[in-house]
Amino acid sequence: MFNILTLNKIAKCGLDQLNDNYKITDDANVDADGIILRSFKMHDMELPESLKAVARAGAGTNNIPIDKCSEKGIVVFNTPGANANAVKELVILGLLISSRKVTAAIDWAKTLKGKGDEVGKLVEKGKSQFVGPEIMGKKLGVIGLGAIGVLVADAAIALGMEVYGYDPYVSVDAAWRLSSHVKHIKNVEDIYKECDYITVHVPALDSTKGMINKDAFAMMKDGVKILNFARDILVNDDDMIEALASGKVAKYVTDFPNAKIAGVDNVITLPHLGASTEESEDNCAVMAVKEIVDFIEN
């Protein structure tokens, strides 16, 4: 019998893959053989001697102490690609809501409640304040061409954007999936200099922390729009606030609100919704469970 500890809610269709040889528990005091989690932060957790493998139902592994696990011979899995479509769809939304002032327009339209027959007239008079550009024909820079970045790049091509892709570590598989219309950029600075929209899809590592900072902003076009559906620490928040205040950055759409950035003018924050679709939660759970079982049994 193997104990599988879940540290977050994991989709049932994933856990259903475990047969009678496995006991699923959320009691952190059991001697777990495997751990399955989403965003639970494991850094302060005592790792049981019995632990053989950890599976993150998601792409990022920055909530897992990988060094500590490696020292103890505990294997760490993630589920690359399993939630990529869900994130891609939200990035496309990010492109659109950073263009026309959709979020402000929705709030404003709510204020028309109770205005009776005047509503039609008020709409036509008020709408000009929410005008914005189309994305077709604009330049999108995609930094990081993993499972998510590739889908975003290909979808943006389909929407008529000119897409610049940068990833010095692109895999052969990802390269095969990438549209041949995506411009291969060898120096990230060319993305900063050329693009109207920039979206980051890289992991949170010491080497990527704060990569979107004042030096990067200095190279960017005035009025650039930045999208961050990867991790908050990729962006230097103080530099971002300055760039927004000066108009260098017109909009910052982030899936990671924090104390500094939430509520700042021209920041659109979503509550880490990237992977929050039923489909993606199912895909991630199934992949994570299969990885753990394969490792334990084979």
Ligand code: MLT
């Ligand atoms: C990811 O790293 O793939 C996402 O953060 C997953 C999630 O939202 O749970």
